[in-house]
Amino acid sequence: MRLTPDEIIFWQHEPFKLNATIAFTWALMLVMVVGSKLITRRLSAGLHRSRWQNFLEIIVVGIEKQIAEVGLSRPRQYLGFLGTLFLFVAFASLCTVIPGYEPPTGSLSTTAALALCVMVAVPFFGIAEQGLAAYFRSYVEPTFIMLPFNIISEISRTLALAVRLFGNMMSGAMIIAILLTITPFIFPIVMSALGLLTGMVQAYIFSILAAVYIAAATRTREPKAERAASP
Amino acid sequence: MLIDWFTVGAQVVNFLVLxxxxxxxxxxxxLDALDSREKRIAQELAAADASKVEARSERDAFQAKNVEFDQQRAALLNQATVEAEAVRHRLLEEARQAATTLNAKRQEALRNEARNLNQVIRHRTQQEVLAIARKALADLAGTTLEAQLGEVFRRRLRELDGEAKERLGQAIRTATSPSVVRSAFDLPPDQRAAIQAALNDTFAAEIPLRFEADRDVIGGIEFAANGQKVAWSIADYADSLEERVAELLQEKGRPEEG
Incomplete structure (x- = not known):
């Protein structure tokens, strides 16, 4: 039984290989970038604008609002990273309606790559926001004993991010495959619809968790600053 | 192995590129389009607010001007009305005064005319009556008017009734100066003697007399003693004639006044 699209390899030349995960990722990237480029080619700053422009504005503004609600004070700074996370995972799930398509997020390699990106992005944004020393000091607060626990927490949550998304996406594809062999009518459709829903929820969860981690990393010092400000 | 590390690296790169x-x-x-639209909307709203404020201030200014204009108009109208009323009153008063003056003048002229006419008529009547009486007496009795006048006077003297006679007698007795007999002409001596005799006879005393000629006593004889008087004159008749003529003139004049 095939658990991951990594196993479908189109071309290989050690150490390089082109498997289905990478190929579908490229396809998704191509569609997203070309679609964006086509729509944003003729943007209107006036009151009359195209439906596609409205659609993209709704998505972008919605993501921006979600980031702001998590507690990040400058959402546009994180929009590129968090927005792309959400759009990539959501679009990858959405395309499961296309026959023959294998979601790249159903590969643990992809989810691990995304989780690694989050793991790197959290200290990156934290240091950018509050400085190197202040960020690393947050690992030993309130006491030095917390340092190993904080490090374990960093690693475990990255792992959890990767495995959660992979498990959900893989299981969705797996259930449909199993159901197709048992009851080829109706049920696969229902499960496919359910899979779309879970995919959207997973995209939301993944990006929101990343936003929460980044918010936690960038806001560590703020309560102290507030305490100092109010005697 | 579920994780292919080359794929992980490739996906990281893919994700970062994406x-x-x-x-x-x-x-x-x-986001640029959104920002520019927001900016544009804000500008339009600001412009709309500015124009609204401007319109409101202009409206206020117009209203203030309207109110001021109304007040001025009302004041001017009021002033004009008051002035017109004053002018009307003045003109009416002047006209009324002119009419009154004219009326008074006309009435005065009428009265003067009537008075003059009266005098003329009285004078002429007296003269005419006197002339007629004189001529009639002369023609009929062959005696002079004076003699007849003296005769009438003496008869009236004798015909005095008790009370008048008593009062006259009292006056004569208490008089300090001689009693006066006035006539329009100088009485001849025989007339004087006859009057003296008649008076003496009437009051049974010697009465001192003084005879005077007075043109005002027209065609008659007047006896006065200490304020009491006995007189007979054509002037009495003329007076009554004058009254009648005056009444007649008034009756004639009244319709003209109306």
Whole structure:
């Protein structure tokens, strides 16, 4: 039984290989970038604008609002990273309606790559926001004993991010495959619809968790600053 | 092994490239468009607010001007009305005064005319009556008018009734100066003697007399003693005639006044 699209390899030349995960990722990237480029080619700053422009504005503004609600004070700074996370995972799930398509997020390699990106992005944004020393000091607060626990927490949550998304996406594809062999009518459709829903929820969860981690990393010092400000 | 590390690395690179591409082609243009639209809307709203404020201030100014204009108009109208009323009153008063003056003048002229006419008529009547009486007496009795006048006077003297006679007698007795007999002409001596005799006879005393000629006593004889008087004159008749004529003139004049 095939658990991951990594196993479908189109071309290989050690150490390089082109498997289905990478190929579908490229396809998704191509569609997203070309679609964006086509729509944003003729943007209107006036009151009359195209439906596609409205659609993209709704998505972008919605993501921006979600980031702001998590507690990040400058959402546009994180929009590129968090927005792309959400759009990539959501679009990858959405395309499961296309026959023959294998979601790249159903590969643990992809989810691990995304989780690694989050793991790197959290200290990156934290240091950018509050400085190197202040960020690393947050690992030993309130006491030095917390340092190993904080490090374990960093690693475990990255792992959890990767495995959660992979498990959900893989299981969705797996259930449909199993159901197709048992009851080829109706049920696969229902499960496919359910899979779309879970995919959207997973995209939301993944990006929101990343936003929460980044918010936690960038806001560590703020309560102290507030305490100092109010005697 | 579920994780292929080459694929992980490739996906990291893919993801980072996707982030860069979407930033370049999606987020930036969309956010720029949003910002410029918001800015434009804000500008339009600000312009609308400004024009609204301007319109409101202009409206206020117009209203203030309207009120001022109304007040001025009302004041002017009021002033004009008052002036017109004053002028009307003045003109009416002047006309009334002119009419009154004219009326008074006309009435005065009428009265003067009537008075003059009266005098003329009285004078002429007296003269005529006197002339007629004189001529009639002369023609009929062959005696002079004076003699006849003296005769009438003496008869009236004798015909005095008790009370008048008593009062006259009292006056004669208490008089310090001689009693006066006035006539329009100088009485001849025989007339004087006859009057003296008649008076003496009437009051049974010697009465001192003084005879005077007075043109005012027209065609008659007047006896006066200490304020009491006995007189007979054509002037009495003339007076009554004058009254009648005056009444007649008034009756004639009244319709003209109305």
């Amino acid at each position: 982030v860069w591409l979407l930033k370049r082609f999606l987020y930036k243009p969309i």
